Structure formats: structure tokens, C-alpha cells
Amino acid sequence: MTGPIPKTNFNPPFNITRASHLIFTVRDLAKSREFYTEVMGLIVSDEDASTLWLRGVEERAHHSLTLKKTTGRPECERVGFRVFTEEDLAKAKAHFDKIGVKSEFVEVPHQDRTLHFNDPAGTPVELVATMKTVPRMHTRIDKHRGAGALRMDHYQVLVPDVLANAKFYMDLGFRISDYIYVEAAQRVVGTFLHRKDNPWDIVFLTRSGPRFHHGGYVVEAFEDIVRACDVAGNLGFGDRIEHGPGRHGHQHSYYLYVRDPDGHRTELLLPGIQIIDIDDEPVMCPVKPNANSNLWGLPAPKSWVEEATNFSGVEIKQTQDGTPMTAERYLAEKTKEAVAT
Template sequence: MLPETNHHPEFQITRASHVSLGVTDLEASRDFYRDVVGLVVTEETDDVIYLRGLEEAAHHSLVLERSEVAKAHRVGLRVRSADDIVAAEKHFKAANIEYQRVERDHQGPTLQFRDPVGTLMEFTSEMDVVERKMQNFNEFVAGAPQRLDHYQVVTYDVKTATEFWTGLGMRISEYTAAGDDDELWGTWMEVKGNTHDLVFTNGRGPRLHHFAFAVPDGQSLLHAADVAGALGKGDEIDRGPGRHGISNALFLYLRDPDQHRVELFNTHYQFIDLETPPIRWDVTNPRRAQLWGMPASNRWFFEASEFPGEGVNEPLLKATPETLEAYLGLH
């Protein structure tokens, strides 16, 4: 039986918001996200660079932090107001969830916490407001990413992760399962009305598999791939272009200089009406991963960014995915 959404949570999550990455070469990472991906640099200091999509009015959706070791520092979500931060504190205290209130530059009240499967998260209720550039078409470069849309986290226990987040108001739009009892292998969950804000898939975790920016159209994906090739970063195209079965999205995945993975995608559908059931994909159905395009490589399936201080656990469910190497008969 699928975990049920709590439609009346004690606080309101509104969307995927921002991600913080530890990077070992700050300038190289800035150049990658600005020139290859196409993000806007909002602000730079000696140790931190803030970037955003072209239509975003929030100060940042990607934070690059100079670090000796490349890790995924935090996955960020927005809540409706400062009152929701207070309500989240009360809820986490009652539920014995580790949390702390912190000060983060350019953010309002911010609450950091660890979910039950070890994902390092933070909520904030507001950010400094900056200029939208959605009509500055002369600044649309590479993939012209518009806004941060979602995250995918690899976890050793999809069921526990899903129960926690549906308990906080997220709805399952699509899921992968096996058997008559719907053994969960992956869940796509949303709060903002399209197919996902937060995804959990089975594997060695907790690790951040990728974060994703929406782009204007399919041509933007091809242009990003061309730009990556022209700038000598073609080998960092990790997967695609192609079209997912789950979410129906066109996609392109790239790896940054520290091998953090970013997705550019287009064409989500709406998932708003409460009577609409989630779509079930059997874990054996290859169309869930792509309707067309080559299978993903070993590194797409098995490599991801670890969270600092969090041990990586072996998954409860075991599987051998269909990889590009297997498809081509390579070892």
C-alpha cells in the first residue's frame, strides 16, 4: 500500500528552492555553471558563489562553496512564511528529528535538518529579491535554464523516505514498484503542481543524484550539448538527450568539474487535482527510464554526491539495472 499524503500538515512546503554544493575549484565550477549550463551569477565572494536561473527573482538557487572535498552540502526547500519555520521546529522537536535554526546569507529564517534516511535538508521562508532576466533574451546562453525545479536523492530505504515526506504534505505523482504489494523502488513527489520536487530512488545512500533546472524548450537541451562540446566539456554529458517515461520530460544530464550532476529538462505535465492517482511503473519496464534514447551508463546509475558526515548504506532492495555498457555488450 502506498504511503498516504497528509493534506493538512502543520507547515506548508511550497517548492524545491536551492542546493548548496561543496566544490574544490570555485572558479572552474563557476565557469561551468555560467558558460556550459547557462546560469546567472548573482554574487561572488572569495569562498562562495551564488547563481540562479533566468526567470528566478530569488537571490540564488545554486550555492557553490569552496571546500577541500566535493560534497552535496544541503538540499533546500521553501516554506510559505516565517510562521511555517516555527511550526516546522515544533513538529521536528515532537518527532525527534534533528534540526537547528541557522543564519544563511541572503535568506530569511532557515531551518536545517536531517530526514530519517540521512538527507541533509534546509527550509527557508524567504530570500533577497533580485532582477528577473526572463526577457533578457540576449543573455540566454547554453541551456538558458529558467528555474530550479527538483532533486533526486539516492536512498537505501525508499519506503521510509516516502512515508516521511508524504507526512509533510508531498504527493506521489509517479512511482516504480515490484510485486503485488507495491514494493517501492522509487517515488516522485511534488508540492507545486507538476510531477516532482523531490525524488527518492533505490541505491547506496543517502547521496544526491542530481538537481534539475527547467529550460525553455527542447532546442535548449541540444544547444547546451553543443556548447559543452565547443568548450571541451562534451565528455561531461552524462546522459541524453532523451525522453523519460516517468514525468514525460526531455532531458540532458551533465557533470560539473567535481562530478556533481545537473539535469536540464523540459515538458513536465500538471499534477494538481487531488482525485488524480499516481502513475505506477513496474520496475521491470524499461520505458520508465526512457521512451527513447540510449540506456544510462554505469556511472549514471551508481555514482552520486555524498552528504558530509553521512555514511552511505547499502540498499534494502537489490537490482541490476540495464546500463549502456550491458546494452553494448561492454564490460
């Protein structure tokens, strides 16, 4: 252990390279198509009557987001990582067999061999080395819409025990860029884990879970975030803008959080800082209870703190979340102060 957090295994049993794709179920494919193409600016790689495959304008991978039509509750089916080679998939299977984690190879459209497993919190995960490739569209400005999202960057999952889950991923070579620490309770409540050279691939926050909190796409410039807000407003998605634009107190980028038509939360962000060097060690981000931890602007609203997408067929374990500050509570307290003076 390094202080209150586990240590990274720098010789992992197989090579995960990055967070790469997500699978959601949605009730109205046409409405979701409008949101993801016109507001987020994703490109449609393929579609049929029940499924939509989307990618960022920079991505050569066929899809970073798969939307499947459902008549039931909208859910997150699975989060995806890339491994480097086919051999890494075989090594992953052998590793999971050895440590007693159930895993199985499955067929997934437009993807090569794909391995399914669940992490210790129950998060359904898939690993893939290769999928169909398609042309990058980053210089086809004539095709860009909305934010013109470049590429999937990371996702955030709510879990009851962030350190237990972080340890599982750190044994697989993930590093912690930052962790959120409540000094008064001497408790780590958030871990930001990465394999690629920026601070995030998968983020865990302490809440009842596992539940999917958000997936982040990188944009080229802050203006792209503003354009997404403008397009959202004009297309009737204005009230789906949940939090931001703003800048996190402990993190490295500007953000905007928007809920899609089914409530799945997406983030647009500027590229994160670079983290590669071995001596670039985990940074503790202390938080005080009942404080606004953003650098500027309001804390996240209650919906951002409490609401998330369920994973398909996964039981949720309850925990105390430490009641982080919300915009509603922050404003109520400010109003009380103003009335008192």
C-alpha cells in the same frame, strides 16, 4: 496505505511550497563558474573568494545554487525547500520537536531565518521562507548563455528505504505523482514526490545512501538542451554529457544529464505536466528487471546508475539496488545477440 504506497497528509503541520536550492562544494570555483554560466546558463547573483551564488534566468530568488570552495572531497552540503511564510518555519520547528527530529535555526548569507534538519535517511535539508530578491532576467536575452536555464525544478536523492523516506515527506503534505514498482519482487524502488503543481520536487531511488543524485533545471525549449550540448562540446565539457538527450519511459519530459567539473550531476529538462486535482492519483510505473525503461534511446550508463555525490558528514547505509539495466550491459547483450545470429 494506497496499495503499496503511503497516503498523503492533506492537512500537514506546516506548508512546504517547493524544492528551491542546493549547496555544493567544488574544488575550482572558476571552472565551476564557467560550467554553470556558459553551459547551464545560470546568472551569477553574487560571488566572493570562496563562494558563488547562482540563479536561473527566471528566478527572483537570489540563489538556487550555492557553490563553496573546498580543498577536500566535493560534496553536497544540503538540499533546500521553501516554506510559504515565517510562521510555517515556527510550525516546522514545533513539529520536529514533537516527533523527535533534531532541528536548529541557523544564519545563512542572503537568506532569512533558515531551519536545518535531517530526514529519516539522513539527507541534510534546510527550510527557508524568504531570501533576498533580485530582478528576473528572463527577458534580458542579451545576458542569456548556454541552455539559459529558467529555474530550479527538483532534485533526486538515493536512499536505502524509499518508502520510509517517502512516508516522512507525505506526512508533511507531499504527494506521489509516480512510483516505480518491480512487479516480480513486489517492491517499490522509486518515488516521485511533489508539493508544487508538477510531478517532482524530490525524487527517491533505491540505492545505498543517502547520496545526492542530481538537481534539475527547467529550460524553455528542446533547442536550449541542444545548445547546452554544443556549448559544452566547444568549451571542453563534451565528455561531461552523461545521459541523453532522451525521453524517460515513465516520466513526463525530455532530459539531459551533465556532470559538472566536480562530478555533481545536473539535469536540464522541459517543463513537466501539471498535477493539481485531488483525483490525479499516484501512477504505478512497472519495471521489468533487465529491461530498458526509456521510451527511446539507450538506458542510463553505469555511471548514472552507480555514481552520486556524498552529503557532508553523513554516513551511507548500504542496500541492494536491484541492478537496473545499464547502457553498457544493454549494448553487450545486443552485441551477443547479433553475433549469435
